[in-house]
Amino acid sequence: MNGAAFIVISILTLAAALAAATLRKLMHAALSFAVAFVGIAAFFFLLGAEFVGLALVFIYIGAVAVLIVFTILLTRRDIEKDRGFNWSGVIIAVAVFCGLTWAILKTASLSIVAPHIRALTVKRIGEALMTSYVWPLQCIGLLLTAALIGALVLAMEEKR
Amino acid sequence: MTPTLQIFLIVSAALFSIGLLAALSRRHAIFILIGIEMMLAAANLNFIAFWRFAPKPHQPPVGVMLALFSIAISAAEAAVGLAMVIVAYRHYRTTNVDQLDQLKG
Amino acid sequence: MSKSIDQVFPNAKQWLLSWLAGSPSWAIQVVSILTNIFALLAVFLTLFALISVLERKILARIQNRYGPNRVGPFGLFQPIADGIKMLIKEDIVPARADKIVHFLAPVLIAATAILTLGVIPYGRNMTPFTIDGGILFFFAVGSATELAVFMAGWGSNNKFSMLGAMRAIAQMFSYELPLIITVLPVVMVVGSLTPDRIVAAQAEYTFGLVPRWFVFTPWGAAAFILFFVSGLVESNRTPFDVPEGESEIVAGHMTEYSGFKYATFFMAEYIGMFAISGLGVTLFLGGWHAPARVLEIIPSYVWFFVKLSVLLFVYIWVRGTLPRTRIDQIMNVAWKFMLPMAFTCIIAAAVWHYAGRGLRGWLWSLLVIVIVYTALSILLDTRRKFAQRVYRFAE
Structure with missing residues (x-):
C-alpha cells in the first residue's frame, strides 16, 4: 500500500466531496459528486477490493450520477432561485467530525498496518x-x- | 509511510461529515440525496478498510459482501429518492425542502 | 522462428525495460505502463486515421462515386489534411455556455474511450492492462461516456445539444442492458471475468478443424448478433445515429463544438467503435486465435487485427446500406426484443453447458433460441407496424 497514492487520492476525494456539498451550481455539484466517487473507488482499489471499486464506478458514475443530472434537468426551472445556506449544519458537521476523529485517535488498537492477504x-x-x-x-x-x-x-x- | 487503519477511518469520518454538511445545510432536495449517498459511501469505505486490516482474513470476506449489498441498496434508494424529487417538483413547482411542508397533496 | 515473430512486441518491451535494470521497482513499473499507453495510442490513432479515410472510400464505393482521391496516393493522406484543418480552426465557445463543463466533456469522452482499450488482449501476452475483472472494468469505464455526453449537451446551453444528449443517453442506457447481458453467457461458460481467460477458453479446435469460438455455438451466435447491434447503438453509428441526426437536430450534443474539440468527439466515437469491436472479437470470435491450426504460424496480433478490420468493415457497410431509424423504433426494439433475447442467450448457454457441451447441447440450445425467437415474433405482432403512430414528447 502506497503512501503517496493514498495522499493524492484522499485529497482528490475530499476536495471533490466538499465541492459537491458546497458548490452553488447544481450541475457542478453533481459532477463533483461523480469525481468524489471515482476517488472512493480508487480507495477500494488501494485496499485490494477491485471488484467493489469497479462495481462502485459502474453503479455510481454510470447510473446514479446520470440519474441525478437528469433530475436536475427535469427540475431546471427551480435552479436559479437563491436559497439559504443553513450554517448550523456546518457546526454540527464539524462537531461530528471532531468527535469521530477524537474517538479514532484515542483507540490504540486501530493504529495497525495492513497484513498480507491473499488477493481477493x-x-x-x-x-x-x-x-x-x-x-x-x-x-x-x-x-x-x-x-x-x-x-x-x-x-x-x-x-x- | 504506509497508511494505517486510523488514517483510513479519519478520511472516512471526513467524508461522512461532508455528507452530513450537505444533507443538513443545503435546502435543495437533490443536495440532500447527494449528502446521504456520500455518508453511505463513507460507511462502505469503513467496511472495506476493516476487512482489509482484519488480523485474520475472513472466509467469506464479510466486509466486502456488506459493501456490495450496501452499494446495491443505496442505488435503489437513489432511484426512488430522485423519483420522489421529480414528483414533488411536479406538485409544488419547487425542490426546496423547506417549502414542502403541506400534508395535503 | 514464428514464435519469435509472435512475441516480437513483448520481447521489445522486455528489452526496453532491461535498460532500466537496477532502478527502483516503481520506476520500472511506471516506464512499463507508459510504454503500454504509448503503444496503444500510436496503434489506435494510426488506425483511426486509416479508418476515417477508408470509411469514406468504402462509402463512396457503395454509393458509386470516387471519394477522397486528391491528397497523396489514393487520397491516403486525407486524414493529415483534415487534422491540420481541424487544428487551425477557431475554437468557439458559446457566450452563455457553462465554460468548465463545456471544456471537460470532450476530455472525459476521449479519456474513457481510450481507457476501455486497455483491457483487450491484442495477442499472445499482449494485454496492456491485466486486471481480474477486466470485462467489468470495460463496462464501468465505458458507462462514464453517458455522463460525458450529458455534459456536452448541458454545457453548450443549446436546445439542439440538449435534445441530442437526451436522445443519446436514452438509447445508450437502453442498449447497455442487452450489451452487458449478452456478455454474461460467455462469462458464465468460461467462469472468469478476465479477457485473457476468455480468449484461452476458445483455443482448441473441434475435430481439429472448426475452432471453438463461442460464435459457433447457437447461444454464442445469437449473443454475438445482439452484442453487435448494441455495439452499433453504443457507438452512435448509423442506423442508430439519431443523437446527431443532421437533418433534425444539427449535430446533436456536438452542435456547439468546433475545431479540435469537435475532432476529439469524432476521435472518441471511432475509438469507442474500435473498443467495442475489440471486445466482440475477444468474447465471441476467439480473440487472437487463428481460425485453423495450420494458420497458427501467422502471428497472433495479426489475427486479432484481421478480425477487428472485418468487424469495422461491417460497421461501414451497415452505414452505407441502412437508413436512419426513428428513436421510438430503437427503444421498442431494445426493450421488447433485445432484452428478452439476451436473457434467452443466458438460458441457452446454461442448457448447452448442462447437456454436455457437445452436439446434443448444441441442438438443445438451438431449440431454446428458436422457440423464444418464434414466440417473440408472434407476440410483437407485425400488424402493429401499420397502426396509427402515437407520439410521446419529453416534458
Whole structure:
C-alpha cells in the first residue's frame, strides 16, 4: 500500500466531496459528486477490493450520477432561485467530525498496518455470493425490483 | 509511510461529515440525496478498510459482501429518492425542502 | 522462428525495460505502463486515421462515386489534411455556455474511450492492462461516456445539444442492458471475468478443424448478433445515429463544438467503435486465435487485427446500406426484443453447458433460441407496424 497514492487520492476525494456539498451550481455539484466517487473507488482499489471499486464506478458514475443530472434537468426551472445556506449544519458537521476523529485517535488498537492477504479474486466473491450469501442476494434482487417498480410508478405521468 | 487503519477511518469520518454538511445545510432536495449517498459511501469505505486490516482474513470476506449489498441498496434508494424529487417538483413547482411542508397533496 | 515473430512486441518491451535494470521497482513499473499507453495510442490513432479515410472510400464505393482521391496516393493522406484543418480552426465557445463543463466533456469522452482499450488482449501476452475483472472494468469505464455526453449537451446551453444528449443517453442506457447481458453467457461458460481467460477458453479446435469460438455455438451466435447491434447503438453509428441526426437536430450534443474539440468527439466515437469491436472479437470470435491450426504460424496480433478490420468493415457497410431509424423504433426494439433475447442467450448457454457441451447441447440450445425467437415474433405482432403512430414528447 502506497503512501503517496493514498495522499493524492484522499485529497482528490475530499476536495471533490466538499465541492459537491458546497458548490452553488447544481450541475457542478453533481459532477463533483461523480469525481468524489471515482476517488472512493480508487480507495477500494488501494485496499485490494477491485471488484467493489469497479462495481462502485459502474453503479455510481454510470447510473446514479446520470440519474441525478437528469433530475436536475427535469427540475431546471427551480435552479436559479437563491436559497439559504443553513450554517448550523456546518457546526454540527464539524462537531461530528471532531468527535469521530477524537474517538479514532484515542483507540490504540486501530493504529495497525495492513497484513498480507491473499488477493481477493472475483471468483471468491462469486463463490461467497452463491453459497453463504444466497438469501441476502435474492433479497437484494427483490428489493431492486421493488425499487424499480416503485420509481416507475412514482415518476409516471398521473392520469387525470 | 504506509497508511494505517486510523488514517483510513479519519478520511472516512471526513467524508461522512461532508455528507452530513450537505444533507443538513443545503435546502435543495437533490443536495440532500447527494449528502446521504456520500455518508453511505463513507460507511462502505469503513467496511472495506476493516476487512482489509482484519488480523485474520475472513472466509467469506464479510466486509466486502456488506459493501456490495450496501452499494446495491443505496442505488435503489437513489432511484426512488430522485423519483420522489421529480414528483414533488411536479406538485409544488419547487425542490426546496423547506417549502414542502403541506400534508395535503 | 514464428514464435519469435509472435512475441516480437513483448520481447521489445522486455528489452526496453532491461535498460532500466537496477532502478527502483516503481520506476520500472511506471516506464512499463507508459510504454503500454504509448503503444496503444500510436496503434489506435494510426488506425483511426486509416479508418476515417477508408470509411469514406468504402462509402463512396457503395454509393458509386470516387471519394477522397486528391491528397497523396489514393487520397491516403486525407486524414493529415483534415487534422491540420481541424487544428487551425477557431475554437468557439458559446457566450452563455457553462465554460468548465463545456471544456471537460470532450476530455472525459476521449479519456474513457481510450481507457476501455486497455483491457483487450491484442495477442499472445499482449494485454496492456491485466486486471481480474477486466470485462467489468470495460463496462464501468465505458458507462462514464453517458455522463460525458450529458455534459456536452448541458454545457453548450443549446436546445439542439440538449435534445441530442437526451436522445443519446436514452438509447445508450437502453442498449447497455442487452450489451452487458449478452456478455454474461460467455462469462458464465468460461467462469472468469478476465479477457485473457476468455480468449484461452476458445483455443482448441473441434475435430481439429472448426475452432471453438463461442460464435459457433447457437447461444454464442445469437449473443454475438445482439452484442453487435448494441455495439452499433453504443457507438452512435448509423442506423442508430439519431443523437446527431443532421437533418433534425444539427449535430446533436456536438452542435456547439468546433475545431479540435469537435475532432476529439469524432476521435472518441471511432475509438469507442474500435473498443467495442475489440471486445466482440475477444468474447465471441476467439480473440487472437487463428481460425485453423495450420494458420497458427501467422502471428497472433495479426489475427486479432484481421478480425477487428472485418468487424469495422461491417460497421461501414451497415452505414452505407441502412437508413436512419426513428428513436421510438430503437427503444421498442431494445426493450421488447433485445432484452428478452439476451436473457434467452443466458438460458441457452446454461442448457448447452448442462447437456454436455457437445452436439446434443448444441441442438438443445438451438431449440431454446428458436422457440423464444418464434414466440417473440408472434407476440410483437407485425400488424402493429401499420397502426396509427402515437407520439410521446419529453416534458
